[in-house]
Amino acid sequence: MVFxxxxxxxGNFGKPNFEKLGIKEADLLxxxxxLVVKTTNLKSIKSDLNIKLNNQTFxxxxxxxxxxxxxxxxxxxFDYxxxxxxxxxxxxFTMKYNGSNSVKFIPIGKTTQISLNSDWESPSFEGMFAANDTTKTISNKGFHADWKILHINRSFSQQYDSKIPNLNGYSFGVKLIETVDEYQQNERASKYGFLVIGLTFLIFFLIQSVNKINIHIFQYTMLGLALIMFxxxxxxxxxxxxxxxxxxxASVAVIGMIVLYSVSILKTKKFPLFIGLSLAGLYSFxxxxxQLENYALLVGSIGLFIILGLVMYFSRKIDWNNTAN
Known part of the structure; x- marks a missing residue:
């Protein structure tokens, strides 16, 4: 993910309280x-950085x-x-920044307010501090999020007289995620491979059992290889x-190959047509x-329940004892 x-x-700086640090103002230069800005990736900055301090530019x-x-x-x-x-x-000041995956901030201000707008439709908010739920919006046109963090919300001091400590654990922001990309869709499709192959073999087995048609193990192997080629x-x-x-x-090519092969091994056009329609329905399902995200498990469970019911219905009159003999 790139953005x-x-x-x-x-923002603004007030006069630092040096008494808390045990420093005398007379010793200050x-x-x-x-003024210092820290970022994890300097090479991602794509604009000159000029800052205005009380209308003077640095x-x-x-x-x-x-x-x-x-x-x-x-x-x-400069002379403070x-x-x-x-x-x-x-x-x-403004900054144009080309980044990847996420953008995060560390709330070092006494009051840190951030407002973020984007046209990305699938954000993941993460980090130490949560976005304001009352103003956060997510739609297919993008998202908006606001944060407001006070100094009393985090457990580090506002002032230091030496090196700034490691504050990485206090970062927060948003990560851009792609819920279902093309390779994820391929991976999800392959997970249903056993279901497709198993149901296809079951259809051929039921046709073989009901119509007393002998299908050789080699022919089952060819059917399995055709399904894997999908x-x-x-x-x-x-x-x-x-x-x-x-x-x-891929589905049209594999279904067409299996239908044509079925015509030759089943010696009829009625069953191959039924097999083709069944595979088309299964691949469509x-x-x-x-493509679903939130309802994939629900729809899949309902679909498998219906498929099981159909198998039970069409196999209810098969005399398995005579078939075995």
Whole structure:
């Protein structure tokens, strides 16, 4: 999953309380102040970064650090006392970011508010803090989510006089997921292979039992190989087309082969037609299950119940004792 994020940041700094850190203001180098941004992937930033501090513009530059996890961007030095009128420093900047899989944040502000809008329709919200349920929306047009985290909601201090500690455990955000992609659909289709092969053999066995037709083990083997070829065709065609088209081509090809082969071994056209219709219905049923997400188990269970009922109905009058003899 890849995405392009247009991110806008704004906030403000108040005058730091150095008494809590045991530092005297007279020892501070106010003209050496700098603003730092940390991110996990500097190479994903696709725009120049300029930040406005009380309407003065500064440029971020990469900074080499010992931290192997985060990349660091830092402004040039500025005089905090001169720039921060009334002990308040407002800031705002934008960032264009190409990422993959997820976007997450760490709430280092005394109050951290995030509003996220996307056209992706299947998000997974994760991390330390949950999105606001009253404003969160998800639809086939995308999603919206808001977070508000106060400093009392997380267990780390607002100020440090040395290296910033490891805060990875406090991250939160959204992961973009693709619920059913083409390869997942192929995988799900293959899981029903035993069902398709088993029911097809059962149909031939019932026809053989009712009409006293002998079907050789070699012919059963050919039928099984034809059914297995469906999955080979499906995944190979999917790589060059859509799953739906590949499913249609593979199912029509396999059903056609089995019907034509059935005409030769059953010596009639009535039963091969019934077999073809049964396989078409079975493949259609499995396709519907594969496309479903929330109701796949329910629909599959109901369908299997109906199939079992049909098998019991058509086999109810077979005298299995005479068949065995």
């Amino acid at each position: 392009t994020a247009e991110m806008k940041f704004n 106010w003209d050496k102040a700098a 440029t971020f530059e990469s900074k080499e650090e010992e931290d192997n996890f985060y990349g660091t961007l830092e402004t040039g030095a 006392k001169t720039l921060a009128a009334n002990n308040k420093l407002d800031f705002n 999955y080979t065709l499906l995944i190979s065609i999917t790589e060059h087309s859509s799953f739906s088209l590949a499913y249609l081509i 499995i396709y519907v299950i594969i």
